[in-house]
Amino acid sequence: MNNEQSLAFLSKLEKVIQDRLQNPSEESYTSKIAQKGVNKVAQKVGEEAVETVIEAVNGTEELLKEEAADLIYHLLLLLNYKGLELKDIVKVLEKRHS
Numbered sequence: 262m263n264n265e266q267s268l269a270f271l272s273k274l275e276k277v278i279q280d281r282l283q284n285p286s287e288e289s290y291t292s293k294i295a296q297k298g299v300n301k302v303a304q305k306v307g308e309e310a311v312e313t314v315i316e317a318v319n320g321t322e323e324l325l326k327e328e329a330a331d332l333i334y335h336l337l338l339l340l341n342y343k344g345l346e347l348k349d350i351v352k353v354l355e356k357r358h359s
């Protein structure tokens with residue numbers, strides 16, 4: 262998978278997350294967490310961030326990748342829960358870059 266394909270997948274994942282927020286289903290983890298409210302969604306980002314840091318300092322590359330994936334997914338969920346999208350954050354990064 263090249264960089265372009267990775268970014269395309271993130272965009273696809275974001276669309277699934279948006280769909281789970283708009284059309285909640287009982288089987289969906291995304292819907293389940295979102296129904297608990299912003300505090301729970303934000304808490305998950307904090308937990309996954311701490312777990313990522315722990316694996317970076319003391320863990321294996323495999324576990325670091327797993328925790329980083331959890332972190333990115335939960336951050337995407339939090340942003341979308343708050344009415345933001347990945348592209349809004351990329352715009353901020355782009356502005357800093359120039």
Ligand SMILES: N=c1c2ncn([C@@H]3O[C@H](COP(=O)(O)OP(=O)(O)OP(=O)(O)O)[C@@H](O)[C@H]3O)c2ncn1[C@@H]1O[C@H](COP(=O)(O)O)[C@@H](O)[C@H]1O
Pocket residue numbers: 274277278281288289290291292294305308330331334
């Ligand atoms: N990428 C993810 C993803 N990453 C992590 N997780 C979930 O995040 C949780 C993190 O593990 P934890 O041990 O911290 O949490 P937990 O024990 O489940 O307990 P709590 O979150 O309730 O505290 C696990 O339950 C994972 O399944 C994810 N859940 C869903 N997705 C993707 O989101 C999309 C929609 O999934 P559903 O909402 O389940 O349909 C699909 O593309 C999924 O692949």
